[in-house]
Amino acid sequence: MESTNYFIRRQYGPALELLSAAIKKDGDFAEAHLRMSKIFKAVGDDKREQYHLQKVVKAQYNNPKFSEAQVLLAGKYFNEGEYEQSRKLATHVLNMKDVHKLMKEDAQYLLANIDYTERHINQPVKFNPEPIRGGMNQLGLQYFPVLTVDQEQMIFTGRRGNLPQYDEDIYVSKKLKNGEWSEPELLSPNLTTRANEGTCTISADGRTLIFTACQERSGLGSCDLYISYKIGEDWTVPKNLGGQVNGKSWESQPSLSADGKTLYFISDRAGGIGRRDIYVSYRNEKGEWSKAENLGKDINTARDEVSPFIHANGQTLYFASNGLPGFGEFDLFVAEKQGTGWTTPKNLGYPINTKEDQASLFITADGKDAYYSHEQRQGDRYVSSFIFTFEIPEEIRVSNKSSYVEGIVYDASTKEPLGASVELIDLNSQQKIAQVDSDPKLGEYLMVLTEGSEYALYVERDGYLFESLTFNYSHKNSQDINKPLHIDIYLQPIVKGKETVLNNIFFDVDKYEIKSASEPELNKVAQFLRENPDIKITINGHTDNQGSADYNLELSSRRAKAVYDYLIKLGIAENRLQYRGYGQSKPVETNDTEEGRQANRRIAFEIL
Structure with missing residues (x-):
């Protein structure tokens, strides 16, 4: 015909x-x-x-x-x-x-x-969307918004017009002091060509960007995923993520974990469960990405899954699907990581989901607010697309909300910014949760903290003593999770007489037996000594002024000895170690407050 x-x-x-x-x-x-x-x-x-x-x-x-x-x-x-x-x-x-x-x-x-x-449909959830305020929604189309974890920058895909000849580019808008959003600007000349660049994702600290590019770049398929890093104030020239992630098929719609180590994305490659599935790849210590794996039948269906978004907590996955029961077309769903799999996806409810397509949802770290693109179509063509926001109803908020600690890493002697490794350990599971690097030029770092556990944070660089911080965000103590922290870190060069406090060595009250949550810190000390075989240290124990001076001197000495003994069990030679208790004689804070007394109760090691 x-x-x-x-x-x-x-x-x-x-x-x-x-x-x-x-x-x-x-x-x-x-x-x-x-x-x-x-x-x-x-x-x-x-x-x-x-x-x-x-x-x-x-x-x-x-x-x-x-x-x-x-x-x-x-x-x-x-x-x-x-x-x-x-x-x-x-x-x-x-x-x-x-x-x-x-x-x-x-x-x-x-x-x-x-x-x-x-x-x-007769059990609606609270849903009051509105366009974001300010000069943001000025392009012909804007969609797929993502935010840095501090909610100060929004990165999104935009077109200057709504006709097909206008290609996709990556834009940024910044939050102003009055809470409104600035006019959009191209994120970087390094990320812009005459072809399409869009559907991007950014790490929590705003320094790792993965985006989709098609046509003109040196791709492996019709559309590939590329990566760029922000060093200082400049973005590096993008690099293709390579054959472990990309293929001859279509790859798009990436979502990066807060620390930039886990990547979720969409692909229509052969061998999947449906037509378009969610895949995952992991980046190792060398910066190499693992072979992409299908997320499995817990999430993917025989139809299409699109627009994955992994929350800052690394546990909650939002995505759109037209293969799960819903209100028609693509609906938004949420699932929680459970062991090696996922919980059964839950529909976000009506009227968040309707008979129309819903996609491109971003949830803030605290779980309170969502951002999405509100789109209108005429047949196969989008005639408008604006960024909207709404407050997430209580009944579908994330199980574990997140906040963050940020600051600058300095050389304690020169006060110059340093690039350093920042590592987060879950003290309950004793597993590494995340690892980021501070900016090599500016020294800036940011680490997401999620409620539900206790954490040790380690900042280290060759030639320096490591610094450790401790955060208790278990549920019963998580009232401060909504308060972002600013903590500058001063790394001490490895010089005789320099000391670092071990903030994650734990004892019961009036006891000197080391608690199991201390093991990551003790392993970190042992690792430091193995990497610096010529160094000798003394373990110093300190207390507050509660109790008699003689009792505190004895308790501090026994605690220092317990750490000394543990390091020997880990294979550190006795002739490299000493220990000494100082009791209450060397306070670093006042003993008139609980916070001060807590700071004075400490174990540290000193370079001999």
Whole structure:
């Protein structure tokens, strides 16, 4: 049929003329009505699309060759809230013989959506979206917003116009003092070409960016993922993530964990569970990415999953799917990491999800606010897309919210900024949770802290004593999780007489047996000594002034001895170690407050 060629080339006018002429000759010409419905769908004319689908169904109600029209019309009825009519048509398709397997699957999926919607549409969640304030929404289209964890910068994909000739670029908007957002600017010349760059993700500290680029860059497939780093105030020239992540297929919509070590993304590569699936890749200590793995049937379905977003807590995954029961088209879902798998995805509810497509959701670290692109389409084309925000309802907020500690790493002697490794250890599991590097030029670092555990944070660099910090964000002590911390770190050069406090050595009150949560810190001391084989240290124990001086002297000495003994068990030679208790004789803070007394109760090691 000549109209088919016009349709394929999107020459809809000539196609409609031919099809209209055919229908004038035969008003029940089902093939022509079906083709016209598809043309009107492509141009966004819902009423005429539905009219022609109804003509097909009326003429060929029991013909399995036209079951597609019945499924499409059932979907139209569903979107209009005509659930009984939708159910009748979908059930009819299932009951017909010789219907194509895919049509039966579509009918079953539609029936699942009808059942889900009827059960949940009368249980709405609180949802009051509004456009973000300020000069942000000025481009023809803006979408896929992501924020740094301090919520001071928004990175997003933008087009200067809403016509196809306007390509995608990566923009940034900054939060102003009045809470509004600045006018958008291109993020960096290094990230901009005449081709498409977009759908990006950024690490919590705003210094690692992964984005999608198509066409002109040296890619492996139609669209690949690229990485760029911010050093000082400049972004590096992007590099392709390579064959472990990218392939000949389409890769896009990346989401990076807070520390920049875990990457989730979408691919339509062969061998997946559905048409488009969520994959994950991990970056090792050398900066190499592991071979991408399908996230599995816990998350992916036989249909499409898109727009993954891993929350700053590293545990909560948001994504859109049209393969799980919902309110129609793509709905937003959330799942929690559970061991090596994920919990059953939960629909975010109505009216966050509706009969329209929902996607590109970003949730702030504290779990309170969401950002997304509010889009309007006309057929296959977006006519508008603006960034909106709303407050997340209590019942679907993240289980463990996050905050962060940030600051600058300095050389304690010269006061010059330093590049250093910053490592976070969960003291309960004794596992490394995250690792970042402070900026080599500015010394700036940022580490996300998530409620639900106690953490040790280590800052280290060759030639310096490491520094340790401690944070207790277990649930019963997490009232301060919403308060970001600024802590500058001063690393001491390895020089005789220099001392570093071990903030993650724990004892019960009036006891000197080392608690198991101290093991990561003791292992860190042993590692430091192995890496510096010529160094000898003394373990110094200190107390506050509660109790008698003699008692405190004895307790501090026994605690220092316990650390000394533990290091020997870890293989450190006795002739490299000494220990001494000072009791209450060397306070570093006042003993008149609990905070001061806590600082005075300490174990430190000193270079001999």
